[in-house]
Amino acid sequence: KNQVEQSPQSLIILEGKNCTLQCNYTVSPFSNLRWYKQDTGRGPVSLTIMTFSENTKSNRRYTATLDADTKQSSLHITASQLSDSASYICVVSPGTYKYIFGTGTRLKVLA
Amino acid sequence: GAVVSQHPSWVICKSGTSVKIECRSLDFQATTMFWYRQFPKQSLMLMATSNEGSKATYEQGVEKDKFLINHASLTLSTLTVTSAHPEDSSFYICSARRDRENYGYTFGSGTRLTVV
Numbered sequence: 001k002n003q004v005e006q007s008p009q010s011l012i013i014l015e016g017k018n019c020t021l022q023c024n025y026t027v028s029p030f031s032n033l034r035w036y037k038q039d040t041g042r043g044p045v046s047l048t049i050m051t052f053s054e055n056t057k058s059n060r061r062y063t064a065t066l067d068a069d070t071k072q073s074s075l076h077i078t079a080s081q082l083s084d085s086a087s088y089i090c091v092v093s094p095g096t097y098k099y100i101f102g103t104g105t106r107l108k109v110l111a
Numbered sequence: 112g113a114v115v116s117q118h119p120s121w122v123i124c125k126s127g128t129s130v131k132i133e134c135r136s137l138d139f140q141a142t143t144m145f146w147y148r149q150f151p152k153q154s155l156m157l158m159a160t161s162n163e164g165s166k167a168t169y170e171q172g173v174e175k176d177k178f179l180i181n182h183a184s185l186t187l188s189t190l191t192v193t194s195a196h197p198e199d200s201s202f203y204i205c206s207a208r209r210d211r212e213n214y215g216y217t218f219g220s221g222t223r224l225t226v227v
């Protein structure tokens with residue numbers, strides 16, 4: 001069964017600290033993996049997209065990693081800011097119109 | 112580029128009435144659009160795939176007669192919640208896909224529907 005699991009479900013950190021969010025998937029075949037940031041009451045915004053051959057991709061303070069062998073991905077946030085408070089969603093595509101969504105990690109950054 | 116506009120951003124309606132939500136791709140053509148629903152603290156759930164010029168494909172458990180989807184042009188898809196009830200209150204989000212897979216898909220800003 002195609003599944004995407006994210007951990008932790010929620011996370012609270014202090015401003016300026018780093019954090020890492022995890023995404024494990026069992027989707028097959030694999031086409032690409034995306035990380036989205038969703039602010040409360042808003043639509044998700046794409047942070048990164050990674051294909052099978054890519055191990056690391058950065059977007060400003062966000063760095064995503066992908067291990068296609070172990071079917072794991074992580075999203076590392078450096079020097080967190082209050083505006084990073086949001087839900088982060090991992091989405092895996094098997095290469096068709098299907099997209100398997102993770103349940104998300106809710107991040108809260110405190111001053 | 113790749114902007115998707117969703118309207119309205121929020122709506123309150125009486126139980127039993129119908130509500131239409133619009134999803135427009137502003138700077139690209141989208142032969143395929145997707146409609147999602149998100150309940151509080153839950154992940155996005157795909158409701159249906161909207162195909163330009165043809166019938167939408169609904170996910171299992173989604174009532175096609177209740178959630179009417181029309182994709183009459185390459186830049187506009189509409190979702191109509193018919194005879195809305197309080198349990199239909201949710202956050203509805205659309206997304207549109209460019210022709211090339213690597214562009215991924217862009218989400219609208221969502222519509223908060225409250226049925227009273």
